[in-house]
Amino acid sequence: MFAPYFVSIGRITRNTILILLAGAAMSSPGIAETTEGIAGEPQTIPAGRVARAIFTTAIVDREPVDALETLSTNIDRVFFFTDLRGLSGQIVTHRWEHNGQIMAEITFKVGSGARWRVYSSKNLLPEWTGTWTVAVNNESGETLHTSTFEYVAATATE
Numbered sequence: 113m114f115a116p117y118f119v120s121i122g123r124i125t126r127n128t129i130l131i132l133l134a135g136a137a138m139s140s141p142g143i144a145e146t147t148e149g150i151a152g153e154p155q156t157i158p159a160g161r162v163a164r165a166i167f168t169t170a171i172v173d174r175e176p177v178d179a180l181e182t183l184s185t186n187i188d189r190v191f192f193f194t195d196l197r198g199l200s201g202q203i204v205t206h207r208w209e210h211n212g213q214i215m216a217e218i219t220f221k222v223g224s225g226a227r228w229r230v231y232s233s234k235n236l237l238p239e240w241t242g243t244w245t246v247a248v249n250n251e252s253g254e255t256l257h258t259s260t261f262e263y264v265a266a267t268a269t270e
Contacts, residue, residue: 160199162248162257163227167192174229184266185238192246192259193231200224203251206232211242241265 167183168176168191176193183190192206199222208216218232234244241263248257 160202160250160256161197162194163197164195165193165246165248165257165259167246167259167261171231176231180261182262182264183236184264185236185241186266187236188238189233189235190244190261191231191233193229194248194257196222196228196230196248197226199228199250200226204230204256205249206230207247207249208232208234209245209247210240236263238265 166176167180168178169180169187169189170177171191171193176191180190192208194204194206196204201224202222204220204222206216206218206220207214208218216232216234220230222228222230232246243260244263245258245260247255249255
């Protein structure tokens, strides 16, 4: 049988209950926050976030081995690693773009837990030099994060 447990914390008013409920909602994972944006307009911050996002030449033990901002054409494959927080059970997409053109979209189902690490990779052709961007989008299509790298022609010394 369930026995009720009471704690005396003083006088509880309607405002106290509302404050407690508001605090619980803001700290709960999966709840979007609202803040003031430009010119005082409300702006919704999507629930969940990208804690880390790294371009790398390889993944070992579910972690990136290096961090890249520029890649030369002597490397023909790049990985994009993301450390996701508060997105349990959601669908997340890595959208790879080259000079503004979508080249690939890789979708992940985030497993249970507050932290989830995922990565995707892209094979690169030497003629695909220029700016590469990967956008991390949640299942609502909202962009949680974007990262870019430059793919440049290899020099004779590389």
